[in-house]
Amino acid sequence: GAGVSQTPSNKVTEKGKYVELRCDPISGHTALYWYRQSLGQGPEFLIYFQGTGAADDSGLPNDRFFAVRPEGSVSTLKIQRTERGDSAVYLCASSLTGRDGYTFGSGTRLTVV
Amino acid sequence: GESVGLHLPTLSVQEGDNSIINCAYSNSASDYFIWYKQESGKGPQFIIDIRSNMDKRQGQRVTVLLNKTVKHLSLQIAATQPGDSAVYFCAETGAGSYQLTFGKGTKLSVIP
Numbered sequence: 001g002a003g004v005s006q007t008p009s010n011k012v013t014e015k016g017k018y019v020e021l022r023c024d025p026i027s028g029h030t031a032l033y034w035y036r037q038s039l040g041q042g043p044e045f046l047i048y049f050q051g052t053g054a055a056d057d058s059g060l061p062n063d064r065f066f067a068v069r070p071e072g073s074v075s076t077l078k079i080q081r082t083e084r085g086d087s088a089v090y091l092c093a094s095s096l097t098g099r100d101g102y103t104f105g106s107g108t109r110l111t112v113v
Numbered sequence: 114g115e116s117v118g119l120h121l122p123t124l125s126v127q128e129g130d131n132s133i134i135n136c137a138y139s140n141s142a143s144d145y146f147i148w149y150k151q152e153s154g155k156g157p158q159f160i161i162d163i164r165s166n167m168d169k170r171q172g173q174r175v176t177v178l179l180n181k182t183v184k185h186l187s188l189q190i191a192a193t194q195p196g197d198s199a200v201y202f203c204a205e206t207g208a209g210s211y212q213l214t215f216g217k218g219t220k221l222s223v224i225p
Contacts, residue, residue, distance in 0.1 A: 004156075031211065033211070033213075035213075040121060040218075041217070041218075042202050042204075042215025042216060042217060042218050043157065043202075043213070043215050044215070045212040045213060045214070048211045048212065050211075055211065056211060056212065058212075059212065091156050091157070093156075098211050101147060101159045101162050102147070102159065102213065103159065104149075104156035104157045104158070104159075105156050106154070106155050106156045107155075107156050
């Protein structure tokens with residue numbers, strides 16, 4: 001597609017539930033990133049994929065968070081046993097090689113109630 | 114929607130004036146820097162980037178200056194327009210790293 005697409009744009013879930021957030025990167029971009037942005041803050045790195053593999057997952061806050069990119073294109077960020085502190089905007093970005101200008105999607109606003 | 118500019122430093126400029134947004138970074142190993150613009154409810158939008166082997170780069174109405182000695186980055190916007198109103202973030206990454214580290218952000222408000 002022309003840009004990075006993220007679905008859903010908004011997600012409200014109850015504490016303890018499981019959620020999946022989807023990212024469609026720009027076609028042909030091998031690098032894909034997930035970031036999390038809390039209100040009034042800059043985005044914080046979660047995980048980086050090069051192709052199908054997670055090259056760097058050092059930003060994932062704990063083992064409730066997991067992400068996959070099975071075919072090297074679409075990625076899914078999975079959060080188990082959601083907590084109210086997980087509420088944030090989850091941003092996905094892609095780039096052609098990984099060291100050029102990243103293009104971000106509009107994000108998924110997750111609210112845990 | 115909620116504002117990403119809540120509690121951020123704010124710069125107010127008159128339409129048509131030039132704007133300068135500053136950013137300090139701490140990692141002396143950072144070698145790639147990007148400025149992003151973020152409007153409410155949207156993701157960060159790439160504006161301009163610069164690598165550490167340069168100290169100035171110009172785009173359309175924007176200029177980025179890099180001073181590695183004092184670890185300072187600035188974004189200059191010429192002839193600021195109402196559409197420039199947004200939160201601006203600087204981001205950096207170091208050699209061999211793919212993580213972007215974002216600064217705190219500055220909210221730019223353009224007064225018509």
